Amino acid sequence: MISLSLNPETESLRKELRSWLKDNPPPQLAEKVSLEEFINVSRVWQGKLASGNWVGVHWPEEFGGRGLSIVEEAVVQEVLAEAGSPQLINIFGLTMVGPVLIKHGSSDQKKRFLPKILTAEEVWCQGFSEPEAGSDLASLKSTAVLNDSGDWIIEGQKVWTSFAQVAEWCFMLARTDSAAAKHKGLSYFLVPMKSEGITVRPLTQISGDKEFNEVFFDNVAVPPENMVGKPGDGWNIAISTLMYERVVLTFARHLQSESALQDIARLLEERSASEDLRARYGMLKAKSMALRALALSHLVQYKDGGHPGPEGSMDKLLWSEVFQEINEFGLELLGADSVYSDGECAWADGLFQHRYLYSRGRTIAAGTSEIQRGIIAQRVLGLPR
Ligand SMILES: Cc1cc2nc3c(=O)[nH]c(=O)nc-3n(C[C@H](O)[C@H](O)[C@H](O)COP(=O)(O)OP(=O)(O)OC[C@H]3O[C@@H](n4cnc5c(N)ncnc54)[C@H](O)[C@@H]3O)c2cc1C
Numbered sequence: 571m572i573s574l575s576l577n578p579e580t581e582s583l584r585k586e587l588r589s590w591l592k593d594n595p596p597p598q599l600a601e602k603v604s605l606e607e608f609i610n611v612s613r614v615w616q617g618k619l620a621s622g623n624w625v626g627v628h629w630p631e632e633f634g635g636r637g638l639s640i641v642e643e644a645v646v647q648e649v650l651a652e653a654g655s656p657q658l659i660n661i662f663g664l665t666m667v668g669p670v671l672i673k674h675g676s677s678d679q680k681k682r683f684l685p686k687i688l689t690a691e692e693v694w695c696q697g698f699s700e701p702e703a704g705s706d707l708a709s710l711k712s713t714a715v716l717n718d719s720g721d722w723i724i725e726g727q728k729v730w731t732s733f734a735q736v737a738e739w740c741f742m743l744a745r746t747d748s749a750a751a752k753h754k755g756l757s758y759f760l761v762p763m764k765s766e767g768i769t770v771r772p773l774t775q776i777s778g779d780k781e782f783n784e785v786f787f788d789n790v791a792v793p794p795e796n797m798v799g800k801p802g803d804g805w806n807i808a809i810s811t812l813m814y815e816r817v818v819l820t821f822a823r824h825l826q827s828e829s830a831l832q833d834i835a836r837l838l839e840e841r842s843a844s845e846d847l848r849a850r851y852g853m854l855k856a857k858s859m860a861l862r863a864l865a866l867s868h869l870v871q872y873k874d875g876g877h878p879g880p881e882g883s884m885d886k887l888l889w890s891e892v893f894q895e896i897n898e899f900g901l902e903l904l905g906a907d908s909v910y911s912d913g914e915c916a917w918a919d920g921l922f923q924h925r926y927l928y929s930r931g932r933t934i935a936a937g938t939s940e941i942q943r944g945i946i947a948q949r950v951l952g953l954p955r
Contacts, residue, residue, distance in 0.1 A: 580642055583627075587649045590622050596655035601829075602924050605780060609693075609736050612659035616690035619650075619658070625688045626664055633672060633684045640869045651825040662733070663687035663694040667741040667760070674758075674799050674807050683739075683760070697728040697742030697761070697785060698808065704730075705941050707743070708753045708805060712787060714744035721791040722746070722759065724767075727784065730935075734770045734783040737763050743808055746801045756804030760796040767791075777927035823889060823932075824862045830896045830925055831855055833918065837903050847903065854896050861888050880949035887942035890932040897926040 597611045619625050620634075628643040629635025636642075658664060668687045671679055686692040703710035712726025724744050734740065740761045747755035763770070767790040772780040799807050834851055837843075843851075865885040900922040901908045911920035933939045947953045
């Protein structure tokens with residue numbers, strides 16, 4: 571793992587968290603744990619971290635954070651990973667809707683929602699993608715129309731909505747003006763998942779997990795105070811959310827590469843692997859470290875209150891592709907043994923097979939690789955369309 575050697579304050583933050591974790595050790599969860607167990611354990615764990623003020627440290631103090639930089643947030647993530655902490659359940663709340671509310675929310679929205687995002691008392695899901703609107707998000711068809719009592723009535727369908735089956739709230743986009751240009755007619759809503767008219771249907775992924783869902787909105791009434799910004803602001807707000815997702819969330823995901831590499835190193839040792847295989851491992855480790863350093867160099871740019879820009883697409887693209895390479899290498903090392911994904915013959919209970927299948931979705935979620943390349947070409951490199 572790269573050690574981030576930073577200024578003395580950052581290093582003392584690292585020490586402080588390490589010492590807190592000695593008294594409050596994280597729960598140790600197997601990677602192939604059931605969704606129910608993950609949710610229950612991770613919710614309690616995030617609450618405990620929040621009680622020590624270790625969640626959202628880069629949020630301003632007035633909203634429950636410590637007012638630190640995103641680099642310091644990265645250090646917290648690193649120390650948590652080092653201690654084997656499970657991923658925090660409210661990841662969409664912490665990295666997406668939380669920062670969006672801090673930037674665009676009303677003071678009532680901030681007061682109402684931010685504290686419970688930190689403690690995971692209210693878990694959030696992201697209702698953006700639809701059956702006909704993934705990469706081309708602005709073409710989404712869900713609608714929200716004002717009724718006589720001043721509520722917005724939402725109709726439509728979302729898909730691939732991770733954690734919708736356990737979330738208390740959904741941040742979503744719906745079309746409020748069908749006459750406007752497609753990017754301009756969208757608005758951003760905060761919707762309680764217990765609302766009458768919402769149906770959630772889990773979908774089974776290639777890995778066997780049931781993390782994501784279809785979500786149907788049938789005549790769902792949402793009060794006007796649950797809109798973020800003004801009608802028609804949805805696209806700009808969504809774009810700033812996606813930039814947070816690509817930069818901050820992707821940084822946290824480097825930790826997944828790290829644990830995959832550690833397991834590969836263990837297998838190489840156990841099987842007394844050849845020099846060639848060890849050299850390939852070294853190459854993957856070097857790539858992973860370089861990408862982490864690149865992501866960090868982007869985070870440093872936001873130190874003085876700046877907001878993530880399109881360079882997060884580089885982190886997301888490169889990380890997801892290298893993560894797949896790492897997991898393909900894991901399966902290759904298992905060789906013929908990779909046919910055993912469970913039972914006593916399976917190495918580490920089929921961990922590599924599960925990770926390999928899980929990693930396929932990483933070049934799709936949060937924007938496909940093709941879309942990231944388009945953003946890098948046009949918005950980072952300034953190439954013509
Ligand atoms: C594990 C996982 C979790 C997810 N969680 C959520 C979630 O919680 N909430 C949510 O809202 N969404 C979620 N998604 C959805 C995700 O954002 C979409 O799958 C993604 O944006 C791609 O959209 P699509 O599946 O409709 O594919 P499409 O947009 O139909 O793309 C199909 C293919 O065409 C290519 N393509 C499309 N447009 C272009 C273009 N302009 N240039 C070049 N190539 C192009 C794509 O790269 C892709 O290969 C999740 C997806 C996954 C895999």
